[in-house]
Amino acid sequence: MHHVRSLAPSGPRGRRLSPGRSCHDGVLRRGGAEMQLTQTAGHFIAGEQRDSDGAELEVFRPESGEVLTKVPVGNADDVSVAVESAASGFRAWAARPPAEKESLLAAVARRIEEQADELAELERANTGKRLDVARDEVLAAAGLFSFYAGYPSKAFGDRIPIADPNILCYTVLEPLGVIAAITPWNYPLMIVAGKVAAALAAGCSVVVKPAPETPLTALELARIVSDCGLPDGALNVITGDGSTGEALAGHPGIAKVSFTGSTATGRKVIVTAGANGRPSTLELGGKSPNLVFGDVDLEKSIEPILMGALTNAGQECCAGARVLVEASALDRFIELAAERIEALRVGSGDDSEIGPLISRRQHDRVAGFVERAIADGATVRARADAPEEGFFYPPTLLTEVQEELEICREEIFGPVLTVDSFESDEEALRMANATRYGLA
Template identity: 45%
Template sequence: MHINGDFVRAADGRTFETVDPSTGERITEVAHAGAADVDSAVRAARLALEGPWGALPAIERGRLLGRLADLVEANAGELAELESRDGGKPISATTSMDVPGAVAQFRYFSGWPTKLEGRTIPVAMPDTLCYTRQEPVGVVAQILPWNFPLLMTSWKLGAALAAGCTVVLKPAEQTPLTALRLAELIVEAGFPPGTVNVLTGDGETGSLLVDHPDVDKIAFTGSTAVGREIGAKAGAGLKRLTLELGGKSPNIILADADLDAAIAGSYQGIYGNSGQACYAASRLFVHHSVFDEVVSGLVDRASTAVVGPALDPATEHGPLISAEQYQRVRAFVEDGVASGATLHGDVPPPALDGGYYIRPTLFIDVKPDMRIAREEIFGPVLVATPFDDLSEVVEYAHDTDYGLAAGVWTRNLGNAHTLAARLRAGVVYLNTWSAGDPAAPFGGVKASGSGREMGQPGVESYLEPKTVWTSLTPA
């Protein structure tokens, strides 16, 4: 792990294995952070905040973030391969999306430090100057998921560093390798020791970090169940909090949609990253007049999908992250069949042979109370339902605890923006899916979380406004 500028072993000597999902084989062993390590990392972050990092002028913070972006770009091939080996994401995706996306995030946030301005307030009291300062919230604990490890590290880290915070970063235990390599690049870029610390470990490590009394803010991306636990702890400790949680996102195809585009976009929306995305377009609602055509198009595309090892350039869909996730997704498919839904595709075999592969699957004849229609599966499983009118589909879309993303495919501008306004979601995609940019905020409502990442709201979530009152009355 990485604490105060150095790579160190766990204080108690514990380690854990990280596994290649494409083969099921061990890659290496990584330090398992315990209570003493968490305390050391938080203490290092506090000292950096009150010392060399906190003393840097804003323009220098921006320069260091820009230098980090350059180093990530210079080491893009290595980082892409690490991400693919550790997480099972196809090398075509890590090369074209994840690593370039991380570079773009750091470059974007490098421009923010010199833009964080306070305000002068025209108060009613005479002979008084009142103004605000934008100050970093403090030491931040950032807990990451395994589905977009490097990219989400850049979301969180870039915003926090731009705001002037120091960070203790905990990558998911399934995917620690790119975070450790990034720590080396942070040192090379010239960040003061303790500014960014990387603790590798599991949920126990994350819990210790959340509970630490000297952590001022927690930023977590992961499951809604764990997010609720973290939210309760943060509330008790009166800590600032950003939660980006699960989803069961509705994707709506109207009768007048460009069906070729809608089918292609809907396919990528659910099956991209093997369905392991919080914003996955996992509930498809199609106007009954084009329902059969859309389903047929998706099934045809799925039947030719190339599912294989992450490092094969021809692979479109890699393995699921772990044996545990494989069995979880398989159980959902079995449950859907047992509940009476019609499956297009095959039930995955109970025994694993090598990597954790599940082909794209699609269910029709789905009832709203089925588990496959209500629970986040986090795998390549789509449920499709026909509808007749806009009011009906809005009701279908809202029949969920989640509110992360929603999509609409139509040529009718009025219907598009009417639905964009009516749908309860943090992000709405019109005639596209999963579009993104570092300047565009991302996050959800309801059980999909609170707060926003990226963009100006992402930076502001790491800032505290301080109000300063000054009497100008002559002595």
């Protein structure tokens, strides 16, 4: 999912939590100037927090590298409990009249809006996003529930005309059952909200497995939906790692898997769910090109090009991180891009333009791409300054790249821009389409 916004901050928005006010019941508490750890979070199953006897995952604050809290790694038994709970919740939720479903989804939208400041604080702590950006994403999540609140009473089947006038032929739309929603870490609340709201609007129940890096707002959303009157079990959240997601996707009680994440993991989901004859809906990776022709106004184009590549620190499946420039404009483009990148404000404050990456692992992954590209002949033409603490990676402009290089072929998911040139429209189109990814 890709949201384009200016790199420059619009200024802090919304009120702060007052000292001592709970933001994630049992997980984070605002105490003075900082959100502080209170205790380990558990799964959310059948309308309540559930502990687990298994291993735990540390959840980090990306801007500092500090541990925020811990969450359990759901095992096969935990997954089975969640799916069984969802099956029970499905029966109760599917039986509710459309008007009641619409009313509940609309109530969730209002509750998210009412708690936008608290949710934004939680999202900021867990992702390192600027507070105003996190709040915009919270409001987008509310908008998704508001949108899908209009669907339940409009889930019509079709009347099919046939030759025999004495026979009535028609279709009826029925909810599929328990949906497994496996979500990524780049837009934690917003993507979870879209999957959950759509499934509930169709009358299905849901088991969410959020990314191990960013489970906190998914857990909080489950509490909100439950408080609005959803039957216990109709929405469950089970935290964990890849093994948890694999157990969920392969559980025979799942009717369908909705997955957003990497292409490699998506392939595994297809196989795992398919072994039970279950369908999957997948949103996977991308390697999007930006085409810059010689007659463009470069001074006006630089900002939106960098915006499309570096928004969310480049952690975008649609990031336009491959810039293909017509040869006649190449030198001027590099000059302007280098000047802007070197001036970028990288940090965690409300005046920052680029925030941290989500984890140390992701930081090291991005650094590895750049190091290998340099070893293969690429040149670093510009780099911004970045804080040493936390998971910040300096926005980087690479030139002298060859299109067959790994960094031009693989999804980086970091603030790295590669620049290559073309001579003709035909060459530009060939280079733009030279990708194995589905998203553009």
